[in-house]
Amino acid sequence: MKQIDCEQLVQDNRQICLRMERLANRFMEAEGLTAVQGHLLLYILLKGDSGTSLTAIHREFGYSKATLSNMLKRLREKGYVRVASCAGDDRLKLLFATEKGEQVRAFLETAIRDVQQQVYGCFSEQELRTLDRLQKKLLQNLCVSAEKNIRNQKEESDL
Numbered sequence: 001m002k003q004i005d006c007e008q009l010v011q012d013n014r015q016i017c018l019r020m021e022r023l024a025n026r027f028m029e030a031e032g033l034t035a036v037q038g039h040l041l042l043y044i045l046l047k048g049d050s051g052t053s054l055t056a057i058h059r060e061f062g063y064s065k066a067t068l069s070n071m072l073k074r075l076r077e078k079g080y081v082r083v084a085s086c087a088g089d090d091r092l093k094l095l096f097a098t099e100k101g102e103q104v105r106a107f108l109e110t111a112i113r114d115v116q117q118q119v120y121g122c123f124s125e126q127e128l129r130t131l132d133r134l135q136k137k138l139l140q141n142l143c144v145s146a147e148k149n150i151r152n153q154k155e156e157s158d159l
Contacts, residue, residue, distance in 0.1 A: 020119055027111040031104050032078060035115075036063075037071055041080050041107045044097050051084065051094035080104070 025037030033041065043060065044052055055070070058065050072095065076079040080101040086092035097105075118127060 020115070021119060024111075024115045027115055028108075031107055031109075032102075033080075037075055037080075038108050038111065040071055041075060041097065041101055041104070042112065044081060044095050045101060045105050045108070047096075049096075051096045053092060053094055057095070075101075102137075 011072065021035055024038070027037060028035050028038040031038075040061070054065055054068055057063075057068055057072075061068070063071075072081060076083065078100075079098055082092050082096050082098050086094050102126065123131065
């Protein structure tokens with residue numbers, strides 16, 4: 001049986017991410033958005049009248065708050081998103097889609113669906129279930145590894 005080349009798996013995963021990003025960017029450029037901006041805007045749109053915070057977006061997507069701040073600044077500059085203070089806490093800022101953001105909702109949903117079809121359309125339902133299961137297993141393993149690294153670093157700093 002052939003030995004699995006884990007380094008090649010890592011490289012393949014990286015290439016998959018890069019190519020998916022480029023494909024999604026091509027779809028989104030019609031509205032002057034990047035793929036990430038499109039996903040962020042759709043997330044904000046789905047939050048509706050309740051809005052969402054930078055912290056909530058950080059938890060959902062995993063990007064650093066500094067990176068998100070820059071992406072959201074671009075969305076504000078383009079007129080897709082507005083910021084408002086929270087009624088009960090002026091320190092908390094909530095993000096809402098603007099009318100311009102609402103106008104591209106159908107475009108975003110269609111573009112994301114089209115990208116997903118291009119990416120995953122070659123798989124059977126069973127293959128997609130298997131891929132989903134394996135990706136979740138890999139993500140869980142990465143979470144456990146990250147937690148172990150954090151604990152080890154803390155223990156070393158306590159010495």
